[in-house]
Amino acid sequence: MIASVETNGLRFDMFTGEERFLAPNAVLVSARQDAFLIDCGFVKSDVEKLLKFVGQSGKRLRAIFITHAHPDHYGGVNAFAEAFPEATLLARQGVIDGMLEWPAKRLHWQDMFGDQLPVDLVYPRPLLGKAAYLADREMLFLDLPICETVHATAFYVPSARALIAGDLIFNRYHLYMGDTNNPTAWISAIEQARGIGPIDLVFPGHGKLGGVDICAETIRWLKDYRNVARPGVHFTAIAREMMRRYPDHGLALLLWLTRGPGFGTAGAREIGVPAELLGG
Numbered sequence: 001m002i003a004s005v006e007t008n009g010l011r012f013d014m015f016t017g018e019e020r021f022l023a024p025n026a027v028l029v030s031a032r033q034d035a036f037l038i039d040c041g042f043v044k045s046d047v048e049k050l051l052k053f054v055g056q057s058g059k060r061l062r063a064i065f066i067t068h069a070h071p072d073h074y075g076g077v078n079a080f081a082e083a084f085p086e087a088t089l090l091a092r093q094g095v096i097d098g099m100l101e102w103p104a105k106r107l108h109w110q111d112m113f114g115d116q117l118p119v120d121l122v123y124p125r126p127l128l129g130k131a132a133y134l135a136d137r138e139m140l141f142l143d144l145p146i147c148e149t150v151h152a153t154a155f156y157v158p159s160a161r162a163l164i165a166g167d168l169i170f171n172r173y174h175l176y177m178g179d180t181n182n183p184t185a186w187i188s189a190i191e192q193a194r195g196i197g198p199i200d201l202v203f204p205g206h207g208k209l210g211g212v213d214i215c216a217e218t219i220r221w222l223k224d225y226r227n228v229a230r231p232g233v234h235f236t237a238i239a240r241e242m243m244r245r246y247p248d249h250g251l252a253l254l255l256w257l258t259r260g261p262g263f264g265t266a267g268a269r270e271i272g273v274p275a276e277l278l279g280g
């Protein structure tokens with residue numbers, strides 16, 4: 001699925017993966033000739049569609065930026081490195097360090113996604129500096145405080161008043177708290193990003209393209225979570241309560257994922273994850 005918008009000489013195409021593969025967004029930002037890609041999909045079938053879309057855009061892909069070290073945002077690195085050898089693959093060092101956990105994550109996700117997963121990864125080069133330029137348009141790098149991950153980068157294009165938020169913002173999807181469980185820091189991160197300048201377009205990590213109001217919606221969910229997830233409350237009780245409060249939000253499976261040996265879906269049935277969240 002692609003959502004496209006053109007503004008002030010730039011075009012933004014947001015590609016969304018299939019719901020059963022966590023529906024991650026990737027955003028192609030294009031000027032007349034050149035383009036940047038921010039995140040690059042997860043499983044092979046989605047990545048193939050994204051590759052085709054980027055190829056057919058006719059733009060010269062100059063760089064691929066990875067927002068954070070979760071595989072639903074970097075799973076396409078190998079395929080893109082092969083298909084677009086002239087595009088530089090870039091991420092902040094902290095994000096690269098997190099990507100080194102891929103072999104362990106693959107072990108857990110293979111229960112659900114099997115041979116849809118990449119085996120090895122091509123790792124990005126360190127992203128340095130404060131901004132990149134597409135034609136003469138600036139795209140700023142925002143180093144975020146702890147939010148969904150310890151290290152994450154969002155991107156802001158002032159001339160388009162556009163925030164490419166990665167998993168800083170979710171639109172009508174449950175948030176994944178399993179890495180940091182720190183709603184207060186996450187709220188600060190959103191406030192910091194929202195303060196960067198005027199924002200008309202927000203490209204979330206999951207969910208539809210929105211306006212700046214989806215920042216407030218994400219904060220509302222986090223405040224609810226903070227009330228529900230008090231110390232001592234078991235994570236399965238938190239998951240059930242957040243599903244009750246937000247029955248229409250997608251990806252409730254994210255509420256059931258934890259760090260450590262139980263990360264991913266290993267043992268999912270044993271802890272009572274509703275079967276429909278596991279793809280049947």
Ligand SMILES: [Zn+2]
Binds near residue numbers: 205
């Ligand atoms: Zn994600």
